[in-house]
Amino acid sequence: MVDKILDGKALSAEMREELKARIEPLQAKGVTPGLGVLLVGEDPASRSYVTAKEKACEQVGIHSQEIRLPEVASREEILEVVHGYNQDPRIHGILVQLPLPDTRMEQDVIAAIDPDKDVDGFHPVNVGRMLLGLPCFLPCTPHGVLQMLKRSGHPVAGQHVVVVGRSNIVGRPLANLLTLKNELGNATVTLCHTGTRDLAFHTRQADIIVAAAGRPNTVTGDMVKEGVVIVDVGVNRVEDASRPRGYRLVGDVDFDGVLEKVGAITPVPGGVGPMTITMLLYNTVWSAECATRGT
Numbered sequence: 001m002v003d004k005i006l007d008g009k010a011l012s013a014e015m016r017e018e019l020k021a022r023i024e025p026l027q028a029k030g031v032t033p034g035l036g037v038l039l040v041g042e043d044p045a046s047r048s049y050v051t052a053k054e055k056a057c058e059q060v061g062i063h064s065q066e067i068r069l070p071e072v073a074s075r076e077e078i079l080e081v082v083h084g085y086n087q088d089p090r091i092h093g094i095l096v097q098l099p100l101p102d103t104r105m106e107q108d109v110i111a112a113i114d115p116d117k118d119v120d121g122f123h124p125v126n127v128g129r130m131l132l133g134l135p136c137f138l139p140c141t142p143h144g145v146l147q148m149l150k151r152s153g154h155p156v157a158g159q160h161v162v163v164v165g166r167s168n169i170v171g172r173p174l175a176n177l178l179t180l181k182n183e184l185g186n187a188t189v190t191l192c193h194t195g196t197r198d199l200a201f202h203t204r205q206a207d208i209i210v211a212a213a214g215r216p217n218t219v220t221g222d223m224v225k226e227g228v229v230i231v232d233v234g235v236n237r238v239e240d241a242s243r244p245r246g247y248r249l250v251g252d253v254d255f256d257g258v259l260e261k262v263g264a265i266t267p268v269p270g271g272v273g274p275m276t277i278t279m280l281l282y283n284t285v286w287s288a289e290c291a292t293r294g295t
């Protein structure tokens with residue numbers, strides 16, 4: 001059973017050691033990679049994601065700075081913080097935690113981030129470069145999923161990968177990256193979503209399933225073939241009075257229901273989550289390297 005589990009924590013620890021080794025020469029030049037964080041509002045899940053990202057920065061030697069704004073912050077106040085980070089030479093990466101309390105502002109705020117500091121890979125310039133297969137900041141969760149599959153001995157090339165979920169942050173960028181002709185891609189891809197007529201028909205044909213639908217039990221045991229590799233991106237809070245916090249985290253996949261059939265599966269928590277954070281660190285270090293090149 002244990003050898004079926006794709007351990008995101010262990011893979012992250014390995015990658016974070018690689019990053020520490022890249023930070024050393026930067027520090028020798030007097031440069032500490034810096035991440036500027038903006039958190040708007042009090043959403044507890046966003047708060048806890050941001051805390052985890054800042055802790056991870058500290059662990060590898062990235063300086064992080066956080067600015068918090070109240071839920072009622074105006075577009076101008078938010079943009080002022082982004083512009084400040086854009087102009088600050090100590091900041092190599094900018095993270096505006098999403099969702100914003102007013103989601104209608106999100107695209108304007110993302111567009112205001114300097115594409116060269118867009119370590120989330122959400123700016124239209126980086127999204128376009130990604131689609132073209134050009135060098136750019138890759139979005140952290142899709143990149144984390146791809147690194148995890150590669151490093152755990154499950155290359156996607158030639159495989160039929162079924163992605164469930166079409167979000168801007170995970171499903172659609174991931175589906176696109178999987179199609180690129182490079183060492184992380186070259187897969188055959190099906191992208192399923194809430195408009196898909198018969199989800200199980202598609203998932204049963206998958207060599208690899210990536211579940212990113214944001215709903216528990218989206219993929220159950222009867223929907224998968226023997227030997228499938230499953231990456232569960234879902235992080236859903238379900239009420240659980242037996243837990244001190246009153247809830248527990250579950251993915252989008254019925255973990256116990258699929259376990260017997262799968263070749264490998266990521267747990268929730270401890271699967272994709274740590275990899276997402278690691279790829280944010282990766283982009284921040286790369287940004288600092290680019291900014292110091294030639295100095």
Ligand code: GUN
Binds near residue numbers: 098276
């Ligand atoms: N909200 C959920 N995932 C993410 C992410 O990867 N980056 C940001 N900025 N917000 C998120």
